[in-house]
Every structure is written in C-alpha cells, then in structure tokens.
Amino acid sequence: MTFGKNFPKHDYYDVIVVGGGPAGTTAARFAALNGAKVLVLEKDRDIGYPVRCGEAVSHEGLIQFIEPDPKWIASTVKYFKLVAPDGTVVKPNIEGFGYILERRIFDYELAKIAAENGAEIVTKAYVNGLIINNGKVEGVRVLMNNSEQIEIRSKIVIGADGVESRVGRWAGLNTTCKLQDMESAVQMTLTNIDIEPDTCYFYFGEKVAPGGYLWVFPKGNNTANVGLGIAGIYGRQRHALSYLEEFIEKNFPQASILTVIAGGVPCAKTADKIVTHGLMLVGDAAHQVNPVSGGGIISGMIAGKIAGQIAGQAVKENNLDLIFKYEDEWRKTLGQRHERYYKIKQFIYKFSDEKLNEIARELAKIPYEKLTLKNLFLTAVKTQPSLIIEVMRLFL
Amino acid sequence: MVIIKDNKCDFCGCCVGVCPENCIELYESKIEIINELCTDCGKCVWACPFEVLELHITKKKKESFL
Numbered sequence A: 001m002t003f004g005k006n007f008p009k010h011d012y013y014d015v016i017v018v019g020g021g022p023a024g025t026t027a028a029r030f031a032a033l034n035g036a037k038v039l040v041l042e043k044d045r046d047i048g049y050p051v052r053c054g055e056a057v058s059h060e061g062l063i064q065f066i067e068p069d070p071k072w073i074a075s076t077v078k079y080f081k082l083v084a085p086d087g088t089v090v091k092p093n094i095e096g097f098g099y100i101l102e103r104r105i106f107d108y109e110l111a112k113i114a115a116e117n118g119a120e121i122v123t124k125a126y127v128n129g130l131i132i133n134n135g136k137v138e139g140v141r142v143l144m145n146n147s148e149q150i151e152i153r154s155k156i157v158i159g160a161d162g163v164e165s166r167v168g169r170w171a172g173l174n175t176t177c178k179l180q181d182m183e184s185a186v187q188m189t190l191t192n193i194d195i196e197p198d199t200c201y202f203y204f205g206e207k208v209a210p211g212g213y214l215w216v217f218p219k220g221n222n223t224a225n226v227g228l229g230i231a232g233i234y235g236r237q238r239h240a241l242s243y244l245e246e247f248i249e250k251n252f253p254q255a256s257i258l259t260v261i262a263g264g265v266p267c268a269k270t271a272d273k274i275v276t277h278g279l280m281l282v283g284d285a286a287h288q289v290n291p292v293s294g295g296g297i298i299s300g301m302i303a304g305k306i307a308g309q310i311a312g313q314a315v316k317e318n319n320l321d322l323i324f325k326y327e328d329e330w331r332k333t334l335g336q337r338h339e340r341y342y343k344i345k346q347f348i349y350k351f352s353d354e355k356l357n358e359i360a361r362e363l364a365k366i367p368y369e370k371l372t373l374k375n376l377f378l379t380a381v382k383t384q385p386s387l388i389i390e391v392m393r394l395f396l
Numbered sequence B: 001m002v003i004i005k006d007n008k009c010d011f012c013g014c015c016v017g018v019c020p021e022n023c024i025e026l027y028e029s030k031i032e033i034i035n036e037l038c039t040d041c042g043k044c045v046w047a048c049p050f051e052v053l054e055l056h057i058t059k060k061k062k063e064s065f066l
Helices: A022-033 A103-116 A166-170 A232-236 A240-251 A297-316 A320-348 A353-364 A373-383 A385-395 B014-018 B043-047
Strands: A012-018 A038-041 A056-058 A073-077 A079-083 A098-101 A120-122 A125-133 A136-144 A148-159 A182-191 A199-203 A213-218 A223-231 A256-266 A279-281 B002-004 B024-027 B030-033 B053-055
Touching: A012 A022, A012 A136, A012 A297, A022 A038, A022 A103, A022 A148, A022 A297, A038 A103, A056 A297, A073 A213, A103 A120, A125 A148, A125 A166, A148 A166, A148 A297, A148 A320, A166 A279, A182 A232, A182 A240, A182 B014, A182 B043, A213 A240, A223 A232, A223 A240, A232 B043, A240 A256, A256 B014, A279 A297, A297 A320, A353 A373, A373 A385, B002 B030, B014 B024, B014 B043, B043 B053
Parallel strands: A012 A038, A012 A148, A038 A120, A079 A199, A148 A279
Antiparallel strands: A056 A098, A073 A098, A125 A136, A136 A148, A182 A223, A182 A256, A199 A213, A213 A223, B002 B053, B024 B030
16 A cells, blocks of 8 residues: 555554544544544545534533634624524523634644644545454545545544444444434524624524524624524425525625535434444534534534543553443433433424413513523423423433 | 435535435535435435435335325
C-alpha cells in the first residue's frame, strides 16, 4: 500500500474513529489521552462543514469539555420563549445560560484538541465497510479521495458516523431509526432580520412543525438560525422545507438567506445495543440525542468521552472485552434520562393545538421568576388532569 | 424502487438513517440507491426534508405501510 499526502500514516491503529463531528473527535481525544494510537476518518473534505445543526448548547454542558472562546461563539442566550399555536408566549426561567455556536469553527477546535492529544485526523476518507473476522470488528474499508479503496486495521472501531449510522448496521447492531422518531429538519441562516439577540424562540403546533418544533436561535443582532424539524411520518403529506418556507415568508419576508441546510435528527431512545466485539457507537449514530429537544452536541461529547476513555483503557490493559462496560456507563450517565425524555416526547406530541394553547395560557399567568422548567412541566400536567396518570407511569 | 427526482439533494443522510435495508450510499456530494435491495417501503421518501426522492412501487412490499 502506498500512502500519499492525504492518507492515513499507518495501516494499523489501536482505535479508528469513523466521523469527525463532536462525538467522534471527543472519543478520539480521550482515547489518545489514555495512550491509544488513534485515527479519525472524516468523509467530507472539511471537519465541521457543512453545519447540520441549530448550534445551541448550554454553558454548563460545554465547560465540561472546552473553555468558551469568542472565536466560535456567535451569541450568548439567556432567555427562552415558547410560542403556542395561537401566539401565546411562555417565558420559562431557564436558570442558566447558553450559547449559539459557530459549529464550523467549534468542530475544528475539537479536532485540533484531539490532534494535540495525539490523534491523527484524515479527511476525504469515506468508510464503506468493516473488516469483520469471526464476529469481531477488526478494521475498516475506506475509499480515499474518491479514488483509492484501502483497508486499515484496528483493535477497536468507534462509529461516530452520525444520523446515517451505517457502521453499526454493518456489524449487526440495529441502528435504523424509526420513521416516527426521525426528525426531518431544515434550517436557514437568515440575516437582515429584527430579533432579540439573547433569546431563543421555539414555536409549536401542527401547522408550524407537526411532531417537532420550529426554532429561532440568534447569532448576533440581525442574524439567526431559523429551522424546524417535523416527525418523519408527517413528511408523507408535506416536506419539511415547505413548512419553513411558509414560516419565513410570513415572519421574515425581508430576510436574506445565508445558508439552507437539510438534516435528520434521530429523536429516539438510545439504540438497544451500542457495543459489539471491536466496535462502539457514539453520538447520533447511537441515537444519543435528547429526544425532546433534539440536542445532541453535549450528549454526543459525553458519550464520546466515556467511549474514548474505555477504549483507551481496553487497549492499555490489552483486554478488549472491557469495551462492553461502555453501554452500562452510558445508561447510568444519560441513557436512562433519555428514556424518560423519550416517553415525555411521546405524549407531548400527542397534544392538539387547542390543548397546547390552553396549557400555554395557563403558564403565561405564572410570573417569570417562578416559571422554572420543572414548574412549567408540573403546571402543564396540572392543567391536564388526564396527564397525571401518564406522568406517574413515567416515574414509577 | 426509489428514484432521485432532481438535483436538490443536500446529502444530509436523513434517508440513510431510516432505511431498513441499508441500501443507500451517500458520499460527500453524491447519493446512490441500490434498488436491488430496496423493498419499496417509502420511508426514505417521506423522511427527506427536501422532497428529493420518489417511490415507484415495483415489488411486493414486506410491510404494508401505505
């Protein structure tokens, strides 16, 4: 095998990470920190681009991994406003703050940290198969630079290949997302618009975004990510793009559109199995997205850290069966919480527009200081006595 | 079979994520459907945010989804 400039330097690694998003590069960083020889393969020509993301993260989540830096922060957000189908606005007290990122720079930064810790990163590397021997994943097949098919071997493969999640499926893990759980999403970055630069807006309703929501996330004084997700099943009648076009036409007719991007968000429970012999899955590939919010940056990084550390340890101790610990660790850290959120999502999206309006009008009466997210949830339940039984089921 | 209607595809991977037969290849800026493996279930068509795909029923479906 001849290795040119844009090729992996070796044909054998301890850990190969497929996918250079936040989950993948965080896994790479922590595996490398634990002494493993790590390779990250990114199919696109760029790390961090195209950005398929609303770009919102909480401060609290972020600082577990990286110090906030103005070069990849577009804005700081302090308030949420939830808009019911009839226009009633509810402003919960989020008791914290967050950021809207510049993902293309943020992802670069995460990749640089992984590289500084010793991971090797290669782009234009399209993984199109696994090397499997006696039921054990022993490497990947890669199409390099759209031209040369190569094989690279490893002790452990970490699949961080995003919503497509094919790596897991090649190894026999069921990572196909149910159509009703897949949020079919579109986002436009708009400029020349009048927005509150410190407030995230969320719009709900079957006419705006059935089985999902629409977001307006500020990126400075006159620019914002405006996007929506609809549950995949609703795409049969009408596709996500036309919902967004209608909203923008109505609410921001004067806007200039800087980007239009499509995406899929697996708002599901974590996949049943996220480890097999020689393979771990992290991030969207493992369906480690908060099923209510659709947020996946921080949870993907948390999973990446756990997976990377365990992979590093498994290599160090020369005991590859250790990677099976990852599944338990994930469930304890976030997985169980996501299961609960998944149940909450299932009944939230059953609400009719009338019911949402009724709940919103009730919530709008509560003063801001008292309307914490917990209180919001409890009040919503109180206004809908039929919910109490469903909610009790969640916690029993 | 599923056909790619026009050049609107944004290569986002939403269709790949819901495909139960794992029969969509998605490169950086190219999409291919391996129709020999497709069972005409239609999920990719409905999941697509941009309405890029179109279902032409040619096989007896495994699931009666329609």
